[in-house]
Amino acid sequence: MYRRALAIRDERSLQRSARSALLEDIFELEANLGQYSAAMQTLAVLREISGSKAAVARLSARAEEIVAMLKSDPVLIANAIVVNPCDCDAGEALWDYVPVRRTFSFANLNGNVERFEARCELQRLSGAVETDQQWTLEADWGFCQIFVFGDDGATFEFLEHVPVNEDGDVADEIAVARNHVLDRRSRSQ
Numbered sequence: 001m002y003r004r005a006l007a008i009r010d011e012r013s014l015q016r017s018a019r020s021a022l023l024e025d026i027f028e029l030e031a032n033l034g035q036y037s038a039a040m041q042t043l044a045v046l047r048e049i050s051g052s053k054a055a056v057a058r059l060s061a062r063a064e065e066i067v068a069m070l071k072s073d074p075v076l077i078a079n080a081i082v083v084n085p086c087d088c089d090a091g092e093a094l095w096d097y098v099p100v101r102r103t104f105s106f107a108n109l110n111g112n113v114e115r116f117e118a119r120c121e122l123q124r125l126s127g128a129v130e131t132d133q134q135w136t137l138e139a140d141w142g143f144c145q146i147f148v149f150g151d152d153g154a155t156f157e158f159l160e161h162v163p164v165n166e167d168g169d170v171a172d173e174i175a176v177a178r179n180h181v182l183d184r185r186s187r188s189q
Helices: 002-006 016-032 036-047 053-072
Strands: 075-081 094-097 103-110 113-120 124-128 134-136 144-150 155-161
Touching: 016 036, 016 053, 036 053, 075 094, 103 113, 144 155
Parallel strands: none
Antiparallel strands: 075 155, 094 144, 103 134, 103 155, 113 124, 113 144
16 A cells, blocks of 8 residues: 555655655565565665655664674575465465575475566576575576465465575675665675
């Protein structure tokens, strides 16, 4: 519902202050749900709105926590549930997610979780959801979004791993999100 409200472009219907408050609420929801990439993208949009300095200041501590966690935790876990978005017979049950990291896997499948598609700007990757395999979204594929298909109500864990290069060091570019804070990581970390 919040995203639909943001689609209103007429300032007479949705003033700048209301847009800023809406983005602040969306950031909080995304952060609390573990949608870290989406939360950081929302914060970037909020920063571009004039008069949003107070809102950005309120969210800065949580944003710093997210960035610190993303840099320190070797595996991020997003708990997922496959749902039929339109709750209708014609809809296909799915879960969608913008990953923070480029290497991912699946765990703790409950119910029928059939297949996934990684839709990137320059490449697509798809396959069966299997718990004993990792996939990597190459850096030159650009921004990516993951879609997982299965039966309505099926659950699983989506694991995001810190990728290592051939030397065993943490790879330079680990992030999928379009965010200068998340896009690069120095070799010393």
